[in-house]
Amino acid sequence: MEISALTRSVVKRSHALISQDGYINSVVPGWTHCTVNVIINEQMGARFCQTMVTLQVGGVLSGRTRQSQLFIYVISGKGRAVVSGESRYLFAGHFVYIPVGKEYHFDGGEEGTQLLTFHKVYEPLEGAAVPLTLFGNAGDVAGKEYLGDRALHLQVLLPENLSFDMAVNIFTYDPGGHLPMVETHIMEHGLLYLQGQGIYRLDQDWYPVKKGDSIWMAPYCQQWFTAMGKEPAVYIYYKNVNRHPTTL
Ligand code: UGY
Ligand code: MN
Numbered sequence: 001m002e003i004s005a006l007t008r009s010v011v012k013r014s015h016a017l018i019s020q021d022g023y024i025n026s027v028v029p030g031w032t033h034c035t036v037n038v039i040i041n042e043q044m045g046a047r048f049c050q051t052m053v054t055l056q057v058g059g060v061l062s063g064r065t066r067q068s069q070l071f072i073y074v075i076s077g078k079g080r081a082v083v084s085g086e087s088r089y090l091f092a093g094h095f096v097y098i099p100v101g102k103e104y105h106f107d108g109g110e111e112g113t114q115l116l117t118f119h120k121v122y123e124p125l126e127g128a129a130v131p132l133t134l135f136g137n138a139g140d141v142a143g144k145e146y147l148g149d150r151a152l153h154l155q156v157l158l159p160e161n162l163s164f165d166m167a168v169n170i171f172t173y174d175p176g177g178h179l180p181m182v183e184t185h186i187m188e189h190g191l192l193y194l195q196g197q198g199i200y201r202l203d204q205d206w207y208p209v210k211k212g213d214s215i216w217m218a219p220y221c222q223q224w225f226t227a228m229g230k231e232p233a234v235y236i237y238y239k240n241v242n243r244h245p246t247t248l
Helices: none
Strands: 017-020 033-039 049-063 070-077 078-083 087-091 094-098 103-107 115-122 132-135 144-145 151-158 166-173 189-195 198-200 205-210 214-217 223-228 235-238
Touching: 017 033, 017 198, 017 205, 033 189, 049 070, 049 189, 049 214, 070 078, 070 087, 070 166, 078 094, 078 189, 087 094, 115 166, 115 235, 166 223, 198 214, 223 235
Parallel strands: none
Antiparallel strands: 017 214, 033 049, 049 103, 049 115, 070 094, 070 115, 078 087, 078 103, 094 132, 144 151, 151 166, 166 235, 189 214, 189 235, 198 205, 198 223
16 A cells, blocks of 8 residues: 655755655646646755646647746657747657747647756856757767766767856666766756666765656765666756856
8 A cells, every 4th residue: 555644755955856756736827738847946945947847738838038048858748849930849859958038939749748847047158159049859969988987878968068057968877887986066966867767875865766756966965876677777967067166
């Protein structure tokens, strides 16, 4: 028997694990006929936002980016994204990066289409142009070995230049693969498990995690992961990059 008083979710000052059993829906103006779950945002202490959107019949996401840039990744299903008049059909694994100050519209999705979004306030940098809208397909992005380990494959979805102040990567661990050390760093992460399972260490705690789980890691949250099971473990994650480490 399931006991409804139990959950794997935790929310702490330095990290959170959010499993889908605790989702409560939000209403986001302009996002209609869809179920929206705000998984990570500044209320938690984060400096970015991560949501999961599930389309109903006739689901639409419509609006204008203001201070925040918006990254949309299609987890499953399909739809049409229009950004400042430029239109593309997106399928599972496709994504669109929408810079600040753009009108956007997502429609035409079949019922049940799932979207992951990341939102981050853009920090301009003198001498670096504001990025342009970018459509892409993770299936076309070659993976590279992470820190020389053949069990770890990293796909970097956004260009690695100083115009961008955020990265979105897909990290694939072969069964038994693990991070080579406990990472301790200033950059923040938000991630969503796309496949498989494993054990995540966050500071001094150890969590079993699986497909559908999300994790927030604050700056300096210590992190390590090992994949378990018979299939690769895959997560997509956000990271802030390329800006000065202090506002002083
Ligand atoms: O890019 C990263 O910092 C990445 N290796 N961290 C992580 O997967 N927790
Ligand atoms: Mn990291």
